[in-house]
Amino acid sequence: MVVPPWLSVPPPGYGGLEQVVTGLVDGLVDRGHAVTVLGAGREHGTRGAFVSTVPELQFERLGEALPELAHLARVNHRVRAADFDIVHDHTTIGPLIAGRRAVPTLATVHGNPVGEYGDVLGETDRGVGLVAISHTQRRLNPGLPWVGTVQNAMDVQGIPHKSTPGQGPVLWLARFSPDKGPDVAIRACRAAGLPLVLAGKCNEPAERRYYEQVIRPLLGDDVRVVLGADRAEALRLLVEARCLIMPIQWEEPFGMVMVEAMATGTPVVALHRGAVPELVRSGTTGLICEHVDELPGALRAATELDPAACVAHVAENFSTRRMAAGYEEAYRRFLAAVPAAEARVPVGARAR
Template structure:
């Protein structure tokens, strides 16, 4: 079977460190290859070397950039058995292919799905969480329910796995992700200040950077965001920035932490970092937003708090710092939760099943 994947034209893909949509696509390439699927990933730009990934050579910003990008893909992927769009729904307006899989990764693309309604008869909509599936149908009432399916995200549970237990001198609380408001970076830093004021002895590790998407005019505000966040971190005696040059090094970062904080304040479509930390056996404190409650069972495989509330986040983190038994139980159940429901192996099998149903 031959599959052509398409990425959103906004993003330049960096395999060493990229967003969740691109990370899932790269994981799918590897997992599908093991299942005998010949998959190729078409992107606007690629900062790596992989024969399975092809970047558009003459991409340029402009009013017609989307049309040119989608037309380029449609021509390249004409002989594929399935065209698989990764958060790029407008391909349904350009491609004439009979088998188009529209992979729905977040709510930001919802307005575009209605534009493709005349082509629904040859599209399947695969949603990365029950939350996204529910919201897609609510926001697009004309979309046929029978063409929508759930395709839960998955992670590499062999790469992201627990390590031998250690007893650090100071507990480390970890934040990872883009340094933008909706990922909750400010909530995290405010919560750490509350813990400092209470006299707790800990280390707050902040990994990430300003938003990774390249929209052509984002360098100035990215630099400003970076400077502002670093200034805020420097004002906390417990906090420091942790540099992670490659995503393959992330398991070590998770394993070196006693608690992982996921303070997102937007309608989170999934949360790969959250799932990775749980797979590494790290107890998590996360917010009740979007699909997060699908991953974290409150009080069983993690702790959930209300979004945008630094004090609630601080209280939950403090409770874990003070209760080693609770940390161990949540860590054990968190790992079990990811193994049973969110592995890349089970994701790939489900995706392959969707392909087969489309091809016949």
């Protein structure tokens, strides 16, 4: 299991990908598989083995290309056919160079597979299979070498949840980016006469610039800002919230925060974009709006939804057990279709 070098697995706060991988590793171990996580840093919290390619996490260099490339080069030299049956890659650049490995690679696409990222994925090495995290994501670029679709999931064990509708403020929980619509959230809550908590990641230059230039001028007494919330604080905010608002402005390929919100019994009010309809049952676990002007009414109506229905929806459809079974099937199907491992030429052998 190859993860990016930026964050630990699981992450202390922001890090939906790393949270998903944690649940997947533990789910596969529960199903009897031997799993090794290849990442950065010195610590991890999964039930799999851990191999570090660099002693320090590379979070401070997030956005640079070289840390991930160096990490993947080290991964390739550690992956031997005698040790592994399959590599599951969760990095951005991994599919581009995975063909150099001595072991077949299946890669999960965690981002939007169009534009520059689509160009990278379009050059996926022959014999490398891609897995989508939603049907919406897969439809955005159907020509890629997809081998399956497996939705993200989370371990709900120990997740706090409420039994009655939350009476706290509306919560927006994401990274500060125009794609995530925090400005839309402020205007919608203000129109509904409801207080708002903006809790987000804001440490990359583009995020800080957007916050200072666009969001800060919109703030008032009705908006509270929480920057860099850790996992425990994010869950507390979700439990207290009357609802989570997701006014996304792009084709979100999944949106793990919606699953996390519903797991705590908090309904989701979202715009009809991306994978939202695949995750939220409108009228039961949230309210999906076609237009921005529908958001204020939906925010006021969210407390009429049953928290128990939200929790049950996640347990039934987004369990780590279900995700692990889905990937196990994808592994078997993919391995049955790729050339035998003996025919693959490892990196070191090519050099010799």
